[in-house]
Amino acid sequence: MAAYVSSNGIEGILRHAGLRMAESPNPARGYVREDYLFTECMVCGVEAHYKPQYIMQKTQEGEQTCRACHWRAWNRGSLAVYGRQVETQHSEGGEDDPLLAYEHERNVRSAQRRAQEHDYELVVLLDDGPGDRIVVTRCINCGKQGARRLYDLGRCSCGGPRAREGVSYANTARQVAREEMPHDGSVYESGEPASLAACTSGCLEWWDSARNAPLTPDVLTRKSKRNVWWICPRCHLSFVAPVYWMTWHPSCPECTQVQQLRFSIDWEEHKRQDVADYPDLLAAWDDEANPFTVSMTDYRSYRFVCPVGHHPRQTPSSYLNDGCRHCRAARTQAEPNQVFLRQTNPELAAEWVRVIGDAEGRYTPDNVKESSRRKVVWSCLACGYEWTTTPRERGLRINNRCKNCGKVLGSFAWKYPSLAEEWDPRNPTSPWNTTPTGRLTFKPRWICARNPDHRWEMSIASRVKHSKGCPFCAERSAG
Ligand SMILES: [Zn+2]
Ligand SMILES: [Zn+2]
Ligand SMILES: [Zn+2]
Ligand SMILES: [Zn+2]
Numbered sequence: 001m002a003a004y005v006s007s008n009g010i011e012g013i014l015r016h017a018g019l020r021m022a023e024s025p026n027p028a029r030g031y032v033r034e035d036y037l038f039t040e041c042m043v044c045g046v047e048a049h050y051k052p053q054y055i056m057q058k059t060q061e062g063e064q065t066c067r068a069c070h071w072r073a074w075n076r077g078s079l080a081v082y083g084r085q086v087e088t089q090h091s092e093g094g095e096d097d098p099l100l101a102y103e104h105e106r107n108v109r110s111a112q113r114r115a116q117e118h119d120y121e122l123v124v125l126l127d128d129g130p131g132d133r134i135v136v137t138r139c140i141n142c143g144k145q146g147a148r149r150l151y152d153l154g155r156c157s158c159g160g161p162r163a164r165e166g167v168s169y170a171n172t173a174r175q176v177a178r179e180e181m182p183h184d185g186s187v188y189e190s191g192e193p194a195s196l197a198a199c200t201s202g203c204l205e206w207w208d209s210a211r212n213a214p215l216t217p218d219v220l221t222r223k224s225k226r227n228v229w230w231i232c233p234r235c236h237l238s239f240v241a242p243v244y245w246m247t248w249h250p251s252c253p254e255c256t257q258v259q260q261l262r263f264s265i266d267w268e269e270h271k272r273q274d275v276a277d278y279p280d281l282l283a284a285w286d287d288e289a290n291p292f293t294v295s296m297t298d299y300r301s302y303r304f305v306c307p308v309g310h311h312p313r314q315t316p317s318s319y320l321n322d323g324c325r326h327c328r329a330a331r332t333q334a335e336p337n338q339v340f341l342r343q344t345n346p347e348l349a350a351e352w353v354r355v356i357g358d359a360e361g362r363y364t365p366d367n368v369k370e371s372s373r374r375k376v377v378w379s380c381l382a383c384g385y386e387w388t389t390t391p392r393e394r395g396l397r398i399n400n401r402c403k404n405c406g407k408v409l410g411s412f413a414w415k416y417p418s419l420a421e422e423w424d425p426r427n428p429t430s431p432w433n434t435t436p437t438g439r440l441t442f443k444p445r446w447i448c449a450r451n452p453d454h455r456w457e458m459s460i461a462s463r464v465k466h467s468k469g470c471p472f473c474a475e476r477s478a479g
């Protein structure tokens with residue numbers, strides 16, 4: 001069995017499945033069929049991990065790969081779920097329905113609980129209408145993300161965090177200077193500002209200032225569950241949706257359905273067409289295969305000749321949609337903004353030791369990008385353990401823990417060094433082993449940096465979001 005799929009082949013496979021890559025693509029090398037790819041659905045925008053093998057199988061069976069689209073279509077089989085809320089809202093003439101909002105919030109909480117019981121984080125509750133509840137979850141151990149029906153939720157295929165053996169308590173092997181995140185809740189764990197007014201998803205364009213008045217985006221956070229009014233810039237539909245939904249991925253209920261329909265019509269049509277049906281493709285055809293017998297949905301690569309004289313090998317549909325891939329690569333290389341690992345992921349840069357086979361030390365975090373496939377030796381900031389893997393592998397949400405001590409990328413200790421210094425070492429988990437929003441089975445204990453006799457218990461959230469410090473010091477300064 002061919003273990004590798006070329007990156008060109010992967011594009012075709014994804015396109016046929018209505019997906020695109022959500023991780024940085026790697027044009028140089030192939031993909032292992034059993035590797036998880038992080039993808040984004042072109043119809044609904046849901047991001048999820050799938051194996052190329054799985055995608056090919058679903059496509060062959062004529063089924064949509066995106067599980068979010070799949071289960072939502074399943075729900076719609078009996079009821080127009082997404083449309084229902086819109087109609088009710090319309091007929092009631094403009095006010096939030098507090099009952100619906102309350103019900104949704106309760107559903108989110110119960111979905112969160114259920115996800116946690118199975119060692120997942122809830123990314124979003126996609127559908128909580130009258131059909132089956134559909135959620136996007138992320139495994140807290142391996143980071144694998146996927147959409148599914150809530151009641152299908154089972155243990156992740158990685159075995160979950162309990163499968164992780166030999167994980168010890170991570171200390172600080174070496175100190176690295178870094179900027180501390182603010183402690184007032186004005187930014188999220190990712191470092192992005194919390195205010196809706198600073199949202200870059202494009203949803204502000206959809207904001208209906210007339211119907212939402214006097215409410216304005218600067219008084220809401222991007223993760224707010226509040227139902228507000230939006231106007232679709234394309235079809236001008238006025239509808240109600242919670243803020244977090246739109247900041248995550250602005251979408252219009254009507255346009256989404258139309259797109260979905262169009263996609264399946266296109267796909268059905270392409271199935272019946274071959275390369276020769278497209279004059280542009282026929283003119284560029286440079287392969288021994290007969291263009292009258294190669295289907296437009298064929299995901300194998302064929303030879304084309306572009307107007308410049310390149311001979312790219314790619315799938316018919318990728319050539320049709322994007323043109324010659326050599327021309328495309330040349331265009332992206334001409335773009336000046338080269339951003340390297342030091343800027344995009346300072347934590348990885350701090351763990352960088354050297355590139356394998358690079359005796360002169362030519363490669364550094366200052367000239368290598370995070371999508372690089374160079375073999376790099378890393379040294380864990382927490383335990384000093386050294387291992388070799390590529391920047392790309394480390395950047396993926398899957399497998400981003402140190403194998404030796406369980407330190408996680410983007411840990412509490414990395415983001416809040418001054419708070420981590422007050423972490424009581426008798427806590428069962430180290431500040432390197434948890435993220436600022438990670439689930440803990442205990443309330444952390446703290447030792448005051450100013451006076452080690454000051455000891456107290458407090459959640460990470462209180463410290464990070466509400467800038468709460470040592471209660472004894474606070475008492476003294478107040479009194
Ligand atoms: Zn989808
Ligand atoms: Zn997992
Ligand atoms: Zn629309
Ligand atoms: Zn070309």
Ligand SMILES: [Zn+2]
Nearest residue numbers: 380383402405
């Ligand atoms: Zn480690």
Ligand SMILES: [Zn+2]
Nearest residue numbers: 448454470473
């Ligand atoms: Zn104190």
